[in-house]
Amino acid sequence: MSVQVLHIRQPLSLTPPLRNGPWYRTKCILPYRSRSTMDIQAIPIEIALHIALHLDPEDLFHWALTCRQFEYLIRDNAVCRASLRTWPFSRECLRATESFHYAKGLRTQVKRRRAIQTAQPFSVAILEGGDAFVYANGSLCYTFGQNQVRLLNFNEPQVGDWSFDIRQLLRSRLPQLRKAHKHKCRPLHFDDGLFSCLYSSKTDSFASPLHWLIVVNVEERSILTVCELDRIDDLWVRNTREWLYCGISAETEEEDIRTWVLFQLDARKGQWASNRVMIPEMPHGDMGVGNCFEIFDKHLYGASSRMPVNSDSYESQGWNSFYYVFRFPLGHAEKVEVMEKKASWRRWPADGNVDDRWGFLQLVKEEESGEIYLYESRREFLESRPQSQRNCYRKKVVFPAYQPDEPRSWVSRESQVGDNKNYRDDFHPNDVHHGDDWYRDTTYKVREAPIRTYIPSCRTYLDVIAQPQDSTADKPLLHIRTRPKAPCRRCPTSATTDGNLGMKFLEQETKADHGVYIWPSETASSGQDEQLGHFLDRLYPDTTAQEVSWYADARFIVYPVGNIPGKTSKHIVVISFDPSVRLPGVKGRHSPGSKAQMDNCKTNDGVGGLPPSGESAGSSASSGSYDTPQSFGLDLSGHN
Known part of the structure; x- marks a missing residue:
């Protein structure tokens, strides 16, 4: 048996092959009986599968996109499982191990990595509120209104959303808060169902504010512990x-x-x-x-x-x-x-x-x-x-x-x-x-x-x-x-x-x-x-402070928005590079209502689909209540 060298045209891993990117030629050495030149499309499916089982996710993904005939490679669960397990500690592989959706996990991983490397986000959203916020491990926590805390979990396709009144939870643990006339909540971290924040209050009895570290069990909506801090x-x-x-x-x-x-x-x-x-x-x-x-x-x-x-x-x-x-x-x-x-x-x-x-x-x-x-x-x-x-x-x-x-x-x-x-x-x-x-x-x-x-x-x-x-x-x-x-x-x-x-x-x-x-x-x-x-025009960071408070990882960029006409509260921008997550308020480019919201974005009375100045999100200005803040987003897949 002789060895035949087959030439495979494959795109660079950093350039999307469907967008006329540069191409290069690689060599794949396979056993074959004939010495004549052979088209790779004529390879028996058994040999193609054997090759696929030894490729990492990016190589397998790009090979599948070179020809419609090989598209099945990134939809076959067995092939994708072997390839995805070459990155066993990636988020997509760990999730696929539980759900057995290896093909979907492989496609998501490659698209996410390529989106970061080529600066092509999939969606962007503006969230109303955001007086103080923190992002950690795929979860965004921010405060809005007087005492409200909102938690968004981006680790699921359907974003998890929890809201609670932090001061109401603290009333039974800290009776002295009833006399406080100034208070502030600053989120610190959220992971494994535990939300921690720094709560500061000022009363007439103390010249300087008092500080507590608050840990909340989000699932039970209960205070786990309250610890007074001498310094922060x-x-x-x-x-x-x-x-x-x-x-x-x-x-x-x-x-x-x-x-x-x-x-x-x-x-x-x-x-x-x-x-x-x-x-x-x-x-x-x-x-x-x-x-x-x-x-x-x-x-x-x-x-x-x-x-x-x-x-x-x-x-x-x-x-x-x-x-x-x-x-x-x-x-x-x-x-x-x-x-x-x-x-x-x-x-x-x-x-x-x-x-x-x-x-x-x-x-x-x-x-x-x-x-x-x-x-x-x-x-x-x-x-x-x-x-x-x-x-x-x-x-x-x-x-x-x-x-x-x-x-x-x-x-x-x-x-x-x-x-x-x-x-x-x-x-x-x-x-x-x-x-x-x-x-x-x-x-x-x-x-x-x-x-x-x-x-x-x-x-x-x-x-x-x-x-x-x-x-x-x-x-x-x-x-x-x-x-x-x-x-x-x-x-x-x-x-x-x-x-x-x-x-x-x-x-x-x-x-x-x-x-x-x-x-x-x-x-x-x-x-x-x-x-x-x-x-x-609405995505410019808030540069009024000496340093912009921001967070970034391999899936999201999160930062506060600068001066928005007609708005007193701050807003948060979330830019997503993860194709599996749909941010709150995100609509397709041609979906119903998207044009009306975009027209509203052009005016100063309504910013990015957010309610006009003086009216809180989700409720009228005269209602006296403050519901879950409104969000507006845009699907960018058609803009890249």
């Missing part, structure tokens, strides 16, 4: 069904140095642990920029890109920088594990200064392997370049082996790194993603990008930018801009001790660049798509 600096919450951790920054014995203090709640009993957990080696930093905390596999993980509090790196190591990463089982902080220095090297002095305004730090569980990785994106001023460059680095989180009776400590173990100031551990080429720089002429100022982040699961930079228009325009032009990772290439700094960037590496990087994708397209931006154009 940099407050954050993470939880599972059994455990909840609350963290605040606190001062140490040394002057001008702050670290983290953790409070532990047993959610099954509703009891707080008597002892607080102090992390002496982890310095304080902005969440998502210098510090991050997440729960994976019944462990609490924490990471920092800042120098440890008691570090002697400045004196003995020449500012050699290392990450600080720890974890411990939920409920057992005494069993802490700390990542060794030899595995946590970050950067070297010759790498230049860093602009922290572009910083990004996140712990992520990889969809393919299930391993924990630390992602950091930063804008660096490399000595070999006249201007800054944006780079994202990935570091695998590994911990040393501990003996059962070995004492644990928050201090990293001593390793071969020691006090060697010349120690260097370059990142693997696949762990580096080069972003915007002066060479590609794709840089922009930080004030032009109110939202700037990195999507680890898709290896993609994602920014919401406001490009200046002509002098007659009221607002800058809003765009979503993505840059997916190119194929594996060299680290931005060479292996030499001076850390300079060689020109040959720069040329290799430029050739491998996948380019930039922008939404909306030039057609919508130029005004040819009137319906989308009017809607885009």
Whole structure:
């Protein structure tokens, strides 16, 4: 039996094949008896299925779209199950394991990843209200009216919707609230049916406001616990069904140095642990920029890109920088594990200064392997370049082996790194993603990008930018801009001790660049798509504050809307890249009533289908009640 090489025309994984994208030629080596050229469509179905069982979801999806004859491959449950299980920790695979809808899960996963990488959202919605909000794990929580809290669960095709009056729930637990004349609720986190928020109130008896951490069991509509807080600096919450951790920054014995203090709640009993957990080696930093905390596999993980509090790196190591990463089982902080220095090297002095305004730090569980990785994106001023460059680095989180009776400590173990100031551990080429720089002429100022982040699961930079228009325009032009990772290439700094960037590496990087994708397209931006154009005018972020409060992941972008004519309350924009979710109020481009709502969007009396000023959503102004806030959205599948 001889080996026949069959040529398959297949689209690039980042370009939708149905939109006349670029094509390339790959080779598939298959056993075949004849030496003559053969069309791939003539392959027996048994061989085609054998090939399909060894392809990942993206390759299988693109192969199926090259020809109508192979479309059955992405609709066959058995084939899609084998392919989808190559990403066993992805959300779609985990859900398909329960529902057995593997074909649907595979199509959803590929479309979602491609939507992020090519900046092609599926829908967008504007939600009325949103005085304060938080987004976490596919759930949006926000306040509206006086005391109302609304929870939207986007993890189901039919979005789950719960609303309750937080002050009414608290009356029996906090009688002193009846005398409060000022109060405020700020959502903190929602996961596994537990909603946590910071509730502040002010009475005539106290000069300063009182603060409580409130945990609500959403399914039972009951208060799980109420904890009064002495301070609320940099407050954050993470939880599972059994455990909840609350963290605040606190001062140490040394002057001008702050670290983290953790409070532990047993959610099954509703009891707080008597002892607080102090992390002496982890310095304080902005969440998502210098510090991050997440729960994976019944462990609490924490990471920092800042120098440890008691570090002697400045004196003995020449500012050699290392990450600080720890974890411990939920409920057992005494069993802490700390990542060794030899595995946590970050950067070297010759790498230049860093602009922290572009910083990004996140712990992520990889969809393919299930391993924990630390992602950091930063804008660096490399000595070999006249201007800054944006780079994202990935570091695998590994911990040393501990003996059962070995004492644990928050201090990293001593390793071969020691006090060697010349120690260097370059990142693997696949762990580096080069972003915007002066060479590609794709840089922009930080004030032009109110939202700037990195999507680890898709290896993609994602920014919401406001490009200046002509002098007659009221607002800058809003765009979503993505840059997916190119194929594996060299680290931005060479292996030499001076850390300079060689020109040959720069040329290799430029050739491998996948380019930039922008939404909306030039057609919508130029005004040819009137319906989308009017809607885009309402999506400009609220830049009145010093920093825009926003959230983004591999499925959604959530941020507050800026000044809307005739409206006093804030509004929230939700942009979806998940084709399986239908946002509240979203209607098709040609569905009944969509044109009437869009006409209302053009006026100042009604914004995006929302009621006119002075009238609350879902009720008349004279009713005195405040029902569920109204939403308006647009299906973007026909606008991409």
